Amino acid sequence: MRILIAGAGGLIGARLVGRFSAAGHHVVRLVRPPRHPQLDEFVWDPGVGLIDPGALRDVDAVVNLAGESIAQSRWTEEVKQRIASSRLRATDALVQAIAAARPGPRAFLSASAVGFYGSRGDELLTEQSPPGDGFLADLCRQWETAALKAAAHGCRVVCLRIGMVLDAAGGALAKMLPVFRWGLGGVLGDGRQYVSWITNDDVAAAIEWILNDERLVGPVNLTAPQPVTNREFTCALAAAVRRPAIFRVPGFALSLALGEMADALLLRGARAVPQRLTEAGFRFGDEEVGAALRRLLCGP
Numbered sequence: 001m002r003i004l005i006a007g008a009g010g011l012i013g014a015r016l017v018g019r020f021s022a023a024g025h026h027v028v029r030l031v032r033p034p035r036h037p038q039l040d041e042f043v044w045d046p047g048v049g050l051i052d053p054g055a056l057r058d059v060d061a062v063v064n065l066a067g068e069s070i071a072q073s074r075w076t077e078e079v080k081q082r083i084a085s086s087r088l089r090a091t092d093a094l095v096q097a098i099a100a101a102r103p104g105p106r107a108f109l110s111a112s113a114v115g116f117y118g119s120r121g122d123e124l125l126t127e128q129s130p131p132g133d134g135f136l137a138d139l140c141r142q143w144e145t146a147a148l149k150a151a152a153h154g155c156r157v158v159c160l161r162i163g164m165v166l167d168a169a170g171g172a173l174a175k176m177l178p179v180f181r182w183g184l185g186g187v188l189g190d191g192r193q194y195v196s197w198i199t200n201d202d203v204a205a206a207i208e209w210i211l212n213d214e215r216l217v218g219p220v221n222l223t224a225p226q227p228v229t230n231r232e233f234t235c236a237l238a239a240a241v242r243r244p245a246i247f248r249v250p251g252f253a254l255s256l257a258l259g260e261m262a263d264a265l266l267l268r269g270a271r272a273v274p275q276r277l278t279e280a281g282f283r284f285g286d287e288e289v290g291a292a293l294r295r296l297l298c299g300p
Contacts, residue, residue, distance in 0.1 A: 003027050003062075004056060004105070005028070005065065006046075007064065007065030009031075011200060012165060027040065028041070042054060042055035046094075049093045050093070055097065056101040059105045061105050062094060064109065070083055075259060075260045095108075099150075109157075109207060109210060111162060112159045112162070114196045118134050118136070119268030121194075123271060127276050140161070159220070162222045164195055165203055173237075176237065177241070181243060184247060186247030187248045188230050188248075188254065189267045194229055194270060195228055195269055206282060209277070220276050223274050224274070233289060236290040237293055
């Protein structure tokens with residue numbers, strides 16, 4: 001299978017490239033100027049809707065992971081605009097390229113997030129649950145709407161609602177590790193907010209499964225089967241690094257320091273479960289957060 005990946009240099013994309021290549025797939029990547037493309041790379045500039053027309057030649061599937069990080073800085077209106085436009089413009093550009101391709105790809109897998117559900121307390125959330133409120137929920141709804149336009153061009157479209165991705169080499173876990181290894185980790189706010197997590201290995205395995213399972217169309221939650229509260233996650237991570245986690249970071253302090261971003265990413269959560277993947281027969285390699293963290297940090 002020839003697979004085009006947008007966002008191949010990110011945490012998920014890099015793992016996916018390795019998995020696809022090991023499975024014998026031919027992976028091509030989109031890169032931004034001024035970088036000079038290497039073998040199996042094509043230039044794109046989603047800000048102006050530019051994609052090298054050769055990028056989609058004979059491509060069987062497109063995986064869209066492009067988008068600016070949502071956790072790099074405090075959410076000013078300018079930052080929120082950049083976060084949104086980086087996703088929506090990239091998705092629009094890919095859909096337009098899919099529409100122009102002859103023949104076009106058979107599948108379009110486009111990233112979204114469990115932020116689609118907003119903050120819902122301990123409500124169990126499946127792919128059939130309605131969207132929530134707030135910046136992330138609104139953005140995910142627009143993001144998925146943009147991706148679903150590819151269906152009009154003969155593509156099977158899957159919106160990947162990804163949870164917090166655990167990988168010791170990057171992402172949220174890598175940022176937390178130094179604090180926890182110093183014994184300074186602690187519960188955020190009241191600790192009752194849910195964390196819908198998944199290991200990066202399982203993300204890559206699930207995306208490969210979805211590419212091969214044509215029954216899966218529309219939204220699919222990429223989360224482990226057992227979401228946990230922040231308090232449970234904190235205890236599991238502290239145990240994995242063999243350090244205490246006796247501190248608590250007050251919610252008001254996080255809100256004061258980080259504003260809206262703290263409320264959306266740290267103090268509120270969604271208890272999302274992978275109903276569609278489970279029903280399709282996908283088997284997770286990491287189902288329990290304590291065992292997953294021990295494997296990632298200490299080895300098998």
